[in-house]
Each structure stands twice: as structure tokens, then as C-alpha cells.
Amino acid sequence: MRMYDVIASKRDGKELTTEEIYEFIEGYVKGDIPDYQVSALLMAIYFKGMSEREILDLTTAMAQSGDQVDLSPIEGIKVDKHSTGGVGDKTTLIVAPIVAANGVKVAKMSGRGLGHTGGTVDKLESIPGFRTDLNQEEFFDVVKRTGISVIGQSGNLTPADKKLYALRDVTATVESIPLIASSIMSKKLAAGSDCILLDVKTGSGAFMKTVERSIELAEEMVKLGENAGRKTCALITDMDVPLGNNIGNSLEVIEAVNTLKGQGPADLTHEILYLAANMMELAGLGDEESCLAKAQAVIDDGSALKCLIEMVKAQGGDASVIEDTDNFEKAKFSHEVKAPVAGYIATMNTEGCGIASVLLGAGRETLNSPIDMAAGIIIARKTGDYVEAGETIATLYANDESLFEKAEKKYLESIAFSDEKVIRNPLLYAKVSKDGTKRMA
Numbered sequence: 001m002r003m004y005d006v007i008a009s010k011r012d013g014k015e016l017t018t019e020e021i022y023e024f025i026e027g028y029v030k031g032d033i034p035d036y037q038v039s040a041l042l043m044a045i046y047f048k049g050m051s052e053r054e055i056l057d058l059t060t061a062m063a064q065s066g067d068q069v070d071l072s073p074i075e076g077i078k079v080d081k082h083s084t085g086g087v088g089d090k091t092t093l094i095v096a097p098i099v100a101a102n103g104v105k106v107a108k109m110s111g112r113g114l115g116h117t118g119g120t121v122d123k124l125e126s127i128p129g130f131r132t133d134l135n136q137e138e139f140f141d142v143v144k145r146t147g148i149s150v151i152g153q154s155g156n157l158t159p160a161d162k163k164l165y166a167l168r169d170v171t172a173t174v175e176s177i178p179l180i181a182s183s184i185m186s187k188k189l190a191a192g193s194d195c196i197l198l199d200v201k202t203g204s205g206a207f208m209k210t211v212e213r214s215i216e217l218a219e220e221m222v223k224l225g226e227n228a229g230r231k232t233c234a235l236i237t238d239m240d241v242p243l244g245n246n247i248g249n250s251l252e253v254i255e256a257v258n259t260l261k262g263q264g265p266a267d268l269t270h271e272i273l274y275l276a277a278n279m280m281e282l283a284g285l286g287d288e289e290s291c292l293a294k295a296q297a298v299i300d301d302g303s304a305l306k307c308l309i310e311m312v313k314a315q316g317g318d319a320s321v322i323e324d325t326d327n328f329e330k331a332k333f334s335h336e337v338k339a340p341v342a343g344y345i346a347t348m349n350t351e352g353c354g355i356a357s358v359l360l361g362a363g364r365e366t367l368n369s370p371i372d373m374a375a376g377i378i379i380a381r382k383t384g385d386y387v388e389a390g391e392t393i394a395t396l397y398a399n400d401e402s403l404f405e406k407a408e409k410k411y412l413e414s415i416a417f418s419d420e421k422v423i424r425n426p427l428l429y430a431k432v433s434k435d436g437t438k439r440m441a
């Protein structure tokens with residue numbers, strides 16, 4: 001295979017053969033094919049797209065490019081979840097214990113935050129002592145004992161995706177459905193669970209800015225999962241407004257704990273019940289309606305929170321911060337953001353709100369920059385709410401007071417006010433399964 005010919009084929013809109021796709025992935029991971037040729041191929045894929053068969057081959061080749069986890073030593077059905085990323089998205093911390101409290105195992109590898117989006121691994125590491133770097137034996141042991149374990153992605157899982165994602169990030173080729181679908185699904189297939197629930201975010205804080213594009217991506221990913229023999233379903237959920245009220249690592253753990261106690265914000269509570277119910281439905285616990293009741297029941301009887309506490313202890317964390325969230329170390333400084341005018345909050349540029357939180361130290365600009373676990377934002381007023389001029393719309397938290405000025409500016413730039421009453425977008429737009437796409441709003 002000549003890489004030049006592969007690039008030219010795709011440039012001219014032709015279908016790549018299975019052999020060409022496998023050789024390209026293998027050669028790139030080995031370092032035999034240079035970044036400049038792969039960049040050209042990615043751009044050709046971006047413009048010309050890929051057939052179903054090509055996407056399946058690309059996903060399989062990427063999944064097979066490194067370690068593939070065999071979860072069979074853990075008894076029972078294992079269910080995984082993936083969110084395409086957002087701001088204030090602490091759902092894994094809530095739905096994984098709910099599902100585990102219902103007897104379904106969750107052996108999950110999660111990522112760190114990058115750019116304006118947060119990551120579950122960083123949030124969990126805000127719990128003092130919590131280890132996300134368990135080896136496979138420890139990981140399996142925690143799942144067997146507590147029903148749930150969440151760790152960072154292992155070193156050699158889908159090395160092809162690591163290299164390709166980094167290259168896409170700097171060559172303006174992230175927003176391509178074949179490339180996003182193969183990137184996400186290769187990791188999910190290699191991680192080994194029997195069932196996969198995809199939470200595809202849509203709106204100003206998401207990769208996919210429209211519901212139609214989100215459905216297209218979800219349909220592609222569901223096909224890939226089902227083709228690989230995994231029960232797969234996707235929910236299209238709103239990311240046009242930050243989810244819940246808290247943004248930032250320990251602040252999000254606190255909100256997750258409150259939600260597991262039945263005291264979470266309405267939007268977050270609604271969404272996590274549906275995510276958890278759909279994970280349970282995939283695992284064969286009944287239809288969506290009965291699983292919604294099962295999800296609510298383990299919040300009401302406290303068993304979901306108990307599952308989270310057990311996982312935290314099993315992974316070396318100080319569970320006293322979960323038992324009483326006042327024990328979390330707080331940021332030294334806080335600053336209230338006031339509404340500059342009276343009116344309805346018309347829109348929140350969610351990416352902008354995420355960037356404001358990064359400016360306070362809650363996120364990282366590059367993969368290795370340090371983060372401040374206590375920094376972040378607690379939102380007091382959201383899209384659709386009426387506010388008086390001078391009313392507090394959010395409180396910023398940081399350990400360095402000098403960070404407030406830039407973060408406040410960014411936050412205020414992200415909020416638009418209107419004299420007209422504003423109706424907030426729905427939280428759930430659609431469910432995509434092997435049986436088709438069902439609109440929920």
C-alpha cells in the first residue's frame with residue numbers, strides 16, 4: 001500500500017478497502033506513516049465522508065490497535081456509558097452508583113477534562129486519596145466487591161485514537177461524524193462492556209451544535225456498537241445550558257452527592273434518571289418506565305449513595321467528604337457576579353461558561369497543566385429565569401483572587417438578557433436505538 005494512493009483515493013471520493021484502512025492504522029501507530037500524510041487523509045475524510053463499511057473497518061482497526069479489556073472474569077452484565085462532553089456534566093458520578101445499586105456492574109474508564117469540558121477522572125481526584133490509576137487486578141476486584149469502579153484510561157487502550165485525536169485537534173478535523181464515531185466507539189469496544197449507553201450532547205457547549213447532527217452521530221455509533229455485538233443506545237441531551245448548577249471538580253462532586261440524596265437541581269435529576277434507566281434497560285432490567293422507578297427507588301432508600309461511598313473507600317479515597325460534603329477543602333476566595341441589567345436570561349453560551357471556570361483554575365489549558373480542585377462556579381440563575389439588575393447570577397470560587405476579573409468578564413460575555421419571556425430548551429431530544437430514532441421533544 002502506498003499512503004499517497006490512499007490519500008488520492010479518498011480525495012477523489014472513492015471507498016478505501018479494508019486492507020488499506022488496517023494498514024493505515026497499523027502504519028501510523030508504528031510510526032511508519034508521517035503526521036503530514038495522515039493529516040491529508042483526515043482532511044479528505046472530513047470532506048468526502050466514509051461509507052458504513054469504511055467506518056466499521058476504521059473503528060475495528062482502532063479498537064484492535066492496543067489492549068482490549070476482557071471483563072469476563074467479572075460476573076454478570078457490565079454496562080458502560082459515554083458522554084460526548086460538556087459543562088457541568090457530572091452524570092457518571094450519579095448514574096454509575098444508581099445502576100450498580102440495581103445490581104448491574106459498571107467497570108468504567110473515564111477521561112480527564114480538556115478545553116472547556118470537564119472530565120470524570122479529575123472530578124474523582126478531588127476526593128482526597130482517591131486513586132484512578134488502579135491496575136487491572138485492582139480494578140476488577142473493586143467492581144466485584146462494590147459493583148462499580150471508575151478509573152483513568154489504561155496506557156495502551158486504543159493508541160491509534162490517542163495519536164489521531166491529537167492530530168485532529170490541530171488540523172481542524174475534529175468535527176467529522178466518521179472520525180468522532182470511530183474515535184468514541186473504538187474506545188468503548190476496547191473497554192469491553194456488554195452494553196453501552198451514549199449520551200450525545202447538543203448545543204452551544206457541545207461538539208454537535210444541532211439536534212440533527214447529534215442524531216446523525218448517534219445513529220452511526222449505535223450501528224457500530226450493535227454490529228460489534230454490544231447492546232447500544234443513545235440519548236440526545238441538551239448542552240445549550242450548563243447541566244446542574246455547579247461547574248468545577250469538587251463542586252461537581254458535591255452536587256452529585258446532593259443529587260444522590262434526592263436534593264439535586266431539577267434538570268440534573270431529570271437527566272440522570274433517564275440515563276440510568278436506559279443503562280438498566282440495556283442490561284435487561286425492564287422497560288424504560290419500570291427502570292425509571294428502579295432508579296428513583298435507590299435514590300430514595302439511600303443505596304445508590306452507599307454504592308458511591310463504597311467505591312470511594314475501595315479506591316483509597318477519604319469517604320468523609322462524601323458522607324459530609326462540608327469536609328471538602330473550600331476555595332479561599334469567592335466573588336459574586338451580578339446581573340448588569342434586569343430581564344430574562346435568554347441564552348448562556350455554555351462553552352463560554354466552561355472557559356470562565358477554566359480561567360478560575362478548574363480546568364486545564366493543555367493536557368499536563370495543574371488544576372485547582374476547589375475552583376469553579378455555582379450558578380444561581382439560568383436560561384429562562386428573570387433577574388433584577390444587580391441580582392447575583394453566579395458565584396465564582398478560586399484560590400487566587402486575581403483570577404476573578406477575567407473569569408467574570410468571560411462569564412458575563414456568555415450570558416444574554418432579554419425583555420421577552422424565554423422558554424428553556426428541552427433536556428432530552430431523542431432516543432436512538434437499534435429499533436430506530438424516537439423523538440422525545
Ligand code: URA
Pocket residue numbers: 084085165174179180181183184207
Ligand atoms: N470524544 C472523543 O473521544 N472523540 C472525538 O472525536 C470527539 C469526542
